[in-house]
Amino acid sequence: MKKNIFLVLNLLIAIIILSCNNKKLIEVVDVPLPDVEQKTTAIGSPDDVKANEGPFQLGKLPYSYSALDPNISTSTMENHYSKHYLTYANNLNKAVAGTDLAVLTIEELQAKLDPSNAEIRNNAGGYYNHSLYFKCMAPKAGGQPKDSLASAITRNFGSFVNFTALFKDEASKQFGSAWVWLIVDQSGKLKITSTQNQDNPLMRNAAVPGKPILALDLWEHAYYLSYQNKRSNYVDAFFNVINWKKVGENYDDALIK
Numbered sequence: 168m169k170k171n172i173f174l175v176l177n178l179l180i181a182i183i184i185l186s187c188n189n190k191k192l193i194e195v196v197d198v199p200l201p202d203v204e205q206k207t208t209a210i211g212s213p214d215d216v217k218a219n220e221g222p223f224q225l226g227k228l229p230y231s232y233s234a235l236d237p238n239i240s241t242s243t244m245e246n247h248y249s250k251h252y253l254t255y256a257n258n259l260n261k262a263v264a265g266t267d268l269a270v271l272t273i274e275e276l277q278a279k280l281d282p283s284n285a286e287i288r289n290n291a292g293g294y295y296n297h298s299l300y301f302k303c304m305a306p307k308a309g310g311q312p313k314d315s316l317a318s319a320i321t322r323n324f325g326s327f328v329n330f331t332a333l334f335k336d337e338a339s340k341q342f343g344s345a346w347v348w349l350i351v352d353q354s355g356k357l358k359i360t361s362t363q364n365q366d367n368p369l370m371r372n373a374a375v376p377g378k379p380i381l382a383l384d385l386w387e388h389a390y391y392l393s394y395q396n397k398r399s400n401y402v403d404a405f406f407n408v409i410n411w412k413k414v415g416e417n418y419d420d421a422l423i424k
Contacts, residue, residue: 210241216249221260222269225252226298234306238404240393248301251388255293255365262287273298277369292365296346300382303417305410316415323357330359331406337361338383338402345385349414350377351421378424380417381409 213228228248233241263269268276268287273295280287311327312320324330337359338347347361350368353376360368360375368377383405390401 210245211249213245213248216253218253218256219260221256221264223256223259223263223273223294225256226302228301230304230306235304235408237393238407239304243388243390243392246392247297247384247388251386252294252297252301255290255297259287259290259294262290274369277367278371280370282370282372288370289365292367292370295369296365296367296382296384299379299417300384302413303381303410304405304408305413306408308410308412309407310411312411312415314415316411316418319357319418334359334383335399335402335406338385339399341385344387347383347385348377348379349381350375350379351418352377355422357418378421380421381414 210232213232216225218224225248232244232248235244263276268280271279273291276291277295280291282288311317317327320327320330324333334347334349338361341347341361341363343363345361345363346365346367348359348368350358350360352358358375358377360377362368362373366373367382368375368379383402385398390398394401394404
């Protein structure tokens with residue numbers, strides 16, 4: 168009898184110990200999570216970007232970095248304007264310092280520079296090309312040109328639809344870094360042409376010379392953050408933001424000069 172009572176007591180003790188151990192195993196411990204730092208990318212203002220001292224300063228961006236979204240992303244615009252464009256301006260100012268080229272306008276410099284001087288050629292071209300490109304775009308733009316430019320496009324290309332197809336086709340043919348241009352040639356006729364790297368139709372080595380009135384940047388930094396390898400999508404998006412009013416003014420100015 169005493170032996171049975173002893174066995175029962177031992178069994179109860181074992182059950183109690185096991186129960187306590189199981190509770191420890193399933194007990195949930197609240198561990199405070201570390202604070203998650205919310206990292207945000209600060210987007211500055213294009214007005215805060217200044218080139219180093221010299222004759223060639225950045226053309227004012229007539230809209231905010233985010234104004235062309237979703238066609239041209241905010242990050243692309245900030246990177247393009249405040250880094251690439253700024254670098255060309257700074258390098259150009261450094262390259263022409265103390266030379267006769269420092270007193271020329273950027274258009275005059277294009278015609279007079281020595282094409283064999285890669286430093287001045289690349290940076291002068293990069294500075295001029297970007298100065299025009301940024302001004303050829305605007306928020307709530309796109310559509311079709313009006314007035315004298317519209318008439319000239321119809322006269323020289325048959326229609327705006329034909330012009331658009333030809334311009335996009337020229338862009339599709341480019342391999343690597345390039346620019347596509349709408350220019351006014353010496354006879355006053357509109358033409359579509361392209362150049363490699365940072366060359367442009369104002370340079371004396373241009374295959375098709377003329378006065379650019381519309382510029383499309385096909386360097387990867389102009390589109391890759393948003394479009395990756397789909398460059399044709401970027402070209403389509405570019406037509407949604409073309410500032411035809413400004414391009415029309417460029418056309419009228421080119422005829423006067």
